[in-house]
Amino acid sequence: MSIIGYLLIIIGAFFYFLGGLGMFRMPDVYNRLQAGTKATTLGSFSTLLGVGLVNPAFLGKALLIIAFIALTNPVGSSVLARAAYLKGVKPTSKTVVDEYADEATKKAGEEQ
Amino acid sequence: MSILSYLFFGLIGLGVILAFLRMILGPTSADRLAALDMLNIILTGTIAILALTFNNGLYLDIALVYGLLSFVETIVIARYLEAKK
Amino acid sequence: MFFSVFIVTFFTWLILTNSLEPSEVVIGLIVSIVVSTTFTRYYSIKFDWKLPVRILRFVFIYLPVFIWEMIKANLDVAVRVLNPSLPLNPGFVKVKTSLKGKNSKLALANSITLTPGTLTLDVKDEELYIHWVDVKATSEEQKQKHITTKFEKILKKIFE
Amino acid sequence: MRRFLSALIALGLIIILLEFLNLIPDFGNVDLSKRVSNSFINKSVDGNNETIEFKKSKDLEDGSANVVTSIVVNYRSFDTLGEVTVLFTAALGVGLILKGLRRKRFYREPNFILKTANGILLPLIFLFGAYIFIHGHLTPGGGFPGGTIIAAGILVLYLSNEKFELSHRAKILESGMGTVYVLFGLVGLILSGIFLRNFLPTGVIGELFSAGIVPLIYVAIGFKVGAELSNLISEFQKEGQQ
Structure with a gap:
């Protein structure tokens, strides 16, 4: 059991590294959030599950933290992406379609 | 065990350094906040690993509270950026 | 509403304290x-009373x-990041959903954020605004x- | 001129601080056995030196498992009363300064995702806050962090819900809890002649119902700090006059 736990922790650490790499290499804030959120969420799941498996006394609390991260992390990055868009951060020049622009200008109009 | 801990702290450390570079270089404040958010989640996982290393369940409480406060922090700064043009 | 929140908070308290001593339970109830x-x-x-069925469906079908x-x-993500040429074809798209409930829409948005190549930006009424790393279709x-579609079907069974 | 004056004041403060540095003994030259902190840690100010076992020792001088808590709300509870007052004064100052300023309210419509997720998270945030200040004598934490977490919940509520307005009851709760703190002190004064004396039985160390009045005071501090910081946040959110 504890071998599986340590393996999960190593996998989690690898995903953390991958998230950092994605955060560094991606060209604009939206792509960075994509890479960062996915990799760190799975990394946290794996690490915390590993911690819970190595020491069963921690399992309940580790599962609680997993549920908590599953709820907050996507919400946080979604709020952040929307804020960046409404603030006017330009997406990378490779972007092919933008169907959110109308909605964003409508929002800006409502404020006046 | 010690080789294992070298491996995972090494990997996490590399990830943290890359995210930190993005936080320093990031052209806009949204980039910096994204990197900060990521660092917070990495730190939550690291605190859980420390709970295992020191064999003390109290660290998980700290991880929980840290995760909570980092979520609040992300939301607050994001809403602040949203209002500012 | 009150009763549902009460049950959720009480169970969370039991997990947090990790014990069944009478004093902890009494304080947890209060x-x-x-x-x-x-x-x-x-x-x-x-x-409502269908909760156990929903939890079972959630654990065995959704998870x-x-x-x-x-x-x-x-x-x-790994393939994209580790590839030296960084293949990207990003775009913002609008997708309609048939889910009605608030919580089911939230679950859909979160699922979309955590699945391949997509990130939910905003939800308005029945439309999801999504950042897609690799835009494959426009219709x-x-x-x-x-x-x-994949998650909509499952979530409809669980929440509605 | 103003800059020169502030530089002068800063210089004066630095000189005073450097003078106080001489009072601190050199590194490694401190005899710890003569320090009062040792008797705080061993919970034996009256010279009763017995070994303490977790979940076994009964009726100690101070029954809280967390050393910091036993110092902050038992041995030096009077200091903490002062600290709470400082926080109260700070909140009062913010209210007075912001009252006359002309401000606009933050009005962009909140994200749907944030709004819905907050409906699920909010009870859990309050529960964590309560957990932290109720277990202040057993785990790291206590009234101040617990209250801060509750205030963070209120802050997220403000950011995710346009219509939310903190009710007047928060102010009543805050002053009421301050009064409760002083009342505990006065009861101790009447029963034993010492202000804020721990007059309840201290029980078995490590259990939830132990350490006498320490958890009760931490609950009062938790509510007080939570209400106070929430008031501070609502003060920042309000629209100014004029």
């Missing part, structure tokens, strides 16, 4: 009652699909097929 009565208007946890999709998403049906 705290749960206080928490579930203050600011009741702003809570949105609500369930395996979700975890598999998440692993796929991370391998996708409405194709977009739905690529992004929402």
Whole structure:
């Protein structure tokens, strides 16, 4: 059991590294959030599950933290992406379609 | 065990350094906040690993509270950026 | 509403304290009652007698699909990040959903954020605004097929 | 001129601080056995030196398992009363300064995702806050962090819900809890002649119902700090006059 736990922790650490790499290499804030959120969420799941498996006394609390991260992390990055868009951060020049622009200008109009 | 801990702290450390570079270089404040958010989640996982290393369940409480406060922090700064043009 | 919040907070308390001593249980009951009565208007946890069925469906139908999709998403990220040429074809797309409830829309948005190549930006009424790393389609049906259909079906069974 | 004056004041403060540095003994030259902190840690100010075992020792001088808590709300509870007052004064100052300023309210419509997720998270945030200040004598934490977490919940509520307005009851709760703190002190004064004396039985160390009045005071501090910081946040959110 504890071998599986340590393996999960190593996998989690690898995903953390991958998230950092994605955060560094991606060209604009939206792509960075994509890479960062996915990799760190799975990394946290794996690490915390590993911690819970190595020491069963921690399992309940580790599962609680997993549920908590599953709820907050996507919400946080979604709020952040929307804020960046409404603030006017330009997406990378490779972007092919933008169907959110109308909605964003409508929002800006409502404020006046 | 010690080789294992070298491996995972090494990997996490590399990830943290890359995210930190993005936080320093990031052209806009949204980039910096994204990197900060990521660092917070990495730190939550690291605190859980420390709970295992020191064999003390109290660290998980700290991880929980840290995760909570980092979520609040992300939301607050994001809403602040949203209002500012 | 009050009762649902009470049950959720009480179980969370039991997990947090990790013990069944009478003193902890009594204090947990009091705290749960206080928490579930203050600011009741702003809570949105609500369930009915069908809850056990929903939990079973959630654990045995939703979770395996979700975890598999998440692993796929991370391998996708890994392939993109580790590739020296950084293949990207990003865009913002609008997708319609047929889900009605608030919580089911939230679950859909979160699932989409954590699955391959997509990130939910905003939800308005019945439309999801999504940042897609690799835009494969522009027609409405194709977009739905690529992004929402898989989870929509499962979540409809669980929440509605 | 103003800059020169502030530089002068800063210089004066630095000189005073450097003078106080001489009072601190050199590194490694401190005899710890003569320090009062040792008797705080061993919970034996009256010279009763017995070994303490977790979940076994009964009726100690101070029954809280967390050393910091036993110092902050038992041995030096009077200091903490002062600290709470400082926080109260700070909140009062913010209210007075912001009252006359002309401000606009933050009005962009909140994200749907944030709004819904907050409906689920909010009870859990309040529960964590309560957990932290109720277990202040057993785990790291206590009234101040617990209250801060509750205030963070209120802050997220403000950011995710346009219509939310903190009710007047928060102010009543805050002053009421301050009064409760002083009342505990006065009861101790009447029963034993010492202000804020721990007059309840301290029980078995490590259990929830132990350490006498320490958890009760931490609950009062938790509510007080939570209400106070929430008031501070609502003060920042309000629209100014004029």
